[in-house]
Amino acid sequence: MSKVRTCVAALAMLAALAACGSTEPEAGGQAASGGPRVLKLWHYESADGAMGKAWAEAIKQFEASHPGVKVQFEEKAFEQIRQSAGMILNSDEAPDVMEYNKGNATAGLLSKQGLLTDLTPEVTRRGWDKLLSPSLQTTAKYDDRGIMGSGKWFGVPNYAEYVMVYYNKDLFEKHKVEVPTTFDEFTAAMDEFVKDGVTPLAVGGAEYPAQQIFYQLALSKAQRPWVDGFQLYKGKVDFHGPEFTYAAETTADWVEKGYIAKDSAGVKAEDMGVSFMGGKYPIVITGSWWYGRFASEIKDFEWGSFLWPGNTMHAGSSGNIWVVPENAKNKDLAYDFIDITMKKEIQNLLGNSGGIPVAADPAAITDPKNKELIENFTKLSTGDGLAFYPDWPAPGYYDVLVAGVQNLINGSKTPSAVLDEIAGPYEENLADIGN
């Protein structure tokens, strides 16, 4: 008898809890509309990263310049935004301003579905377009089909990223290898390491790093029109043309020569980075998103970075973008906030924290390493040298490229067969979007 009673009591308690769970968010919503105004802000950068630090300062400045407005910031899981951004933005729970991934499959898709606010009037009125170089603007503008590069502004990038060569200065000294400035010197340097029995390149073949090397090689033979053709569908791309043929053959050749370990096809990006940080490889070719972690976690050796020698075009792009959902309730506040993040002060803080600002004052960057990182980027961006990433042009293309480059590293397919393999899905996508 008593058991039944405790059961009922437990039930009643849980039901009460469940009920209170449902009323809580409503109460919060009412406070928002009745009391002081609230700017609902979401991003998914870690608090101690460059963007996290800069944006925390931007929130402070925003609250100082907007008395009576509270910023309600939530750090989101990247996975959650990736999975359910469309659903969230289509509901009343949409934030006022949010960080979102740039690209056709993400921001482009949402803009096509009408879930994002057209920012064009604000961009011209506040002069954000003057702060951003053309290749940075590419990922902020989307046309009616949701394809980037032209049309209306749906996002504003705050930072940038690019692929570079990181090297272990201690290992270079130990094996008496000079830091290369041309492509020939680069391969000669790798030959030196191979001679000493050291595999020069840390490569993660199971994820994005290997395809970025492949793309860098293709870019060494390419100019802007080829990139526009490949990425923005302006003109035809021949997968058996000189660019991709060179990339495929050279990748296979580098494995042959021992620059890339044969077993690196199964290595994940994380393991690649950790092996470089552990001093096991002298060189790693990857993006600036590793920069902050290298800076804080490499203690046992000196390291530096340089741009891939000889290329005018490099893999890279704007970082993620601020978007304002169509269902946002405080769009005016959202614009003000974006404006603050574009200010010199916040941009400089971003640069000094190890990020790559889009509109900083180079003289205000004090750390010599960060200065080098940003100067390299300025070189690249003023030369209009951002070539985006190889997996962007078609949905699901990332996996196609991973498999293709793995075949090159394993030697299980000839370069020509790999080019056919990666051409197929690209052409199919072209047909789908009606080009």
Place this chain on the structure above:
Amino acid sequence: MIRKYSVLVSLAVLAVVMLVPFVIVTLNAVRSPQDYSANGPLSLPDGLYFDGIVEFWNRVDFGGKLWNSLVISGSVAVLAVILSVLNAYALGIGRVRGRVWILVVFLVANTLPQEALVYPLYYLSKQAGLYDSRLGVIIIFTVIQSAFGTYLLASVLGRFPHEILEAAAIDGAGKWRALWRIVVPISRPTLSVLLIFFFIWTWNEFFLPLVFLISNENQTVPVALGVLQGDKMMDATMSSASALLGILPAVVFFLIFQRTLTRGVTVGAIK
């Protein structure tokens, strides 16, 4: 003799294999990021480093997430068992017409991937004003779990000794009374196992809570763990710290209810 030892040895090997992931997680949870980068994940840490755990706890307000998970999993476990019992009573003992087909429908519902349910559930919950609320997730999982519970219990109750029910009926017990006074007490071991399974399964759910619990204040533990997986980066040591925090409650819960669980499982075996 040899057989006895071979069993012992194979059990020991199995135990080690099961424990290795926990050991690796624990090792990396108390390792500093610098140590991880320099020495990799498998070496012994240089020293104990609890900042990762503390920082993660504060960063995601882990106490709040634990409470949410507890409320959601607890409510779902209790409600789903009640719903399953009511359904199974009708299907297993009441012998409703077309019960085989009803069970088949439940079984099919069980095999549906959650990805297929997301959009319908999203529109329904938005219409009902339950999007981004714990109550919405509780209702969804109560239904999902009781689909399995109904299927299982209906077949268990299908073999319920009818003599007992007839005796109760002769003594003047109605259907309702027979359910609560006869059927539920006798099948209590099975029900407690179901309750525990529902609790743990709901606790571990990731995808639907990820989609339906938008505000950080409503999120559950597994969703909070997702915060650490970035676009291109992951923080291995803090992920380990969070994984440790994430599995501890489930382990504690299991240890508390261990005896009920084994009792429930063996009851069927004796019969």
